[in-house]
Amino acid sequence: MTQFQTEIKELKEQVIEMWQLVHSQLTKGLSALLNFDKDLAREIVMIEKRVNAAELQIDKNSENILAIYSPVAVDLRFVLAVLKINTNLERVGDIAEGIAKLIIDTDKPFKQELLDHTQVVEMYGEAVKLVEEILLAFENEKTTDARGIFKRDEFLDEINKKANHLLIIYLKDHPEDLQQALNVLSIIRRLERVGDQAENIAEEIIFYLEAKVIKHTQRKGNGKNA
């Protein structure tokens, strides 16, 4: 393996490592939400510092590869995709941190009825799965798996769309839970953005592997056109 190929391989490993950090933030966040575990939520905020450091390192290493090796073709597409995936992952980390801070700032445990009514836990589980699956698509270089993300994200969009309506119904019966309901709504909005970031990452993986630019095209849903 040439020095260049070694550096490309190391860059990929660094991205996967960052991905795992972000994934751990999300899974810990789900657990912190369910168990109202503020310590765990604080841990997520701490992990965010490592995610930020990883983002800077990946940016720097990508810049070095571009400057020193002037990669072309699949290697160029890989580095360009990594630069964008890096930003997307960091944003997922920010989202996980935001959810953790909401949990820290909440006075009392979330009511199970509220969580069930809004499907936020189900949504959270789906968001975590999206991040896991898109990581596998990246690791295994499988664009079919990356394309699967577009369909899966629709579920998150659906819950997000009906969240206002469901919360209005809930608040009619439980007006005393207004603060909690607003926090849950905020979590739903954030989880929906996790789905958007996963979609962006899927687009980058397809660009890297197939040299196809599918952003802003009618490729979402069943992926027939992409």
Added chain:
Amino acid sequence: MESTIVSSRNFNAYFGTNHVVKNVSMDIPKNNIIAVMGPSGCGKTTYLRCINRMHELIPGASVQGEMLLHDEDLYSLNPILVRLKIGMVFQRPNPFPNLSIYDNVIAGYKLNGFKLSKKERDEIVEHSLQKAALWNEVKDTLHKKGTFLSGGQQQRLCIARAIAMEPEVLLMDEPTSALDPISTSSIEELMHELKKNYTLVIVTHNMQQAARVSDKTAFFFLGELVEYNDTREMFINPKDSRTQNYITGRFS
């Protein structure tokens, strides 16, 4: 639509029985820079030398197929005439060592027996050196020997000598491989200027140079033209796995 200036159809070149260019068909559009790249021994330089009929100067060399200049078979024309229309710049700058800068530029006219007045000669020298971006550096030392110039200047002098004959096509065989990065950069800048008036075909081992300067790139491998496409497309998304392996350094 781009008009084609040179095209080859099922073109083959041989050294004796050694088949070095195999069935190559490609169109070279006017006022473009075409980069020809590939590993050593892939036939790229031979193909280039076939375009102005220099290949046949080698004993035992032969060609088969069509090589057209404006739809006219190059191999049915007078080879001297072909080389006037299709100039060549070589890997190492090769100004005539005993001639001045001035005489180097008009050497093609002298060697071909053209009679020119002093005024005509002066005009050709100035015009050619200006086009080769060398005039400002040598206008006060035109009667010094060309070999006193730096490597990059010597190569620009060779370009001036080639374009003095007003060719339509300029072939360049690794024109910057013997030059330092600054001189390389000035030759590359010059290529962009030259393509306004000429069509350039450049053989290069430097892939980044091909990516920087050319409009289209041809990739040769084992004598075959594997891929010929717009340069940007080829360097982002090569269609053939052999091209991808070559440009990404995965070639074995």
